[in-house]
Amino acid sequence: MRKISPCLWLDSQAGEAANFYTLFFRHSRIKHISRYGGAGFEFHGKPEGLLMTVEFELNR
Secondary structure, eight states, X not given: OOOOOOOOOOSSOHHHHHHXXXXXXXXXXXXXXXXXXXXXXXXXXXXXXXXXXXXXXXXX
């Protein structure tokens, strides 16, 4: 079976989407979550602790 590695871009609901997809597909998991830190706020303008990226696997 060939593997597919899609990349989804969701500006504000990436965490909710990852939770939905990993619940919907069996043998799936959230692998890594990155959050914004306090450093760099003057550049990114995001509050500390806000989800930045989420990596997940479906049907592994």
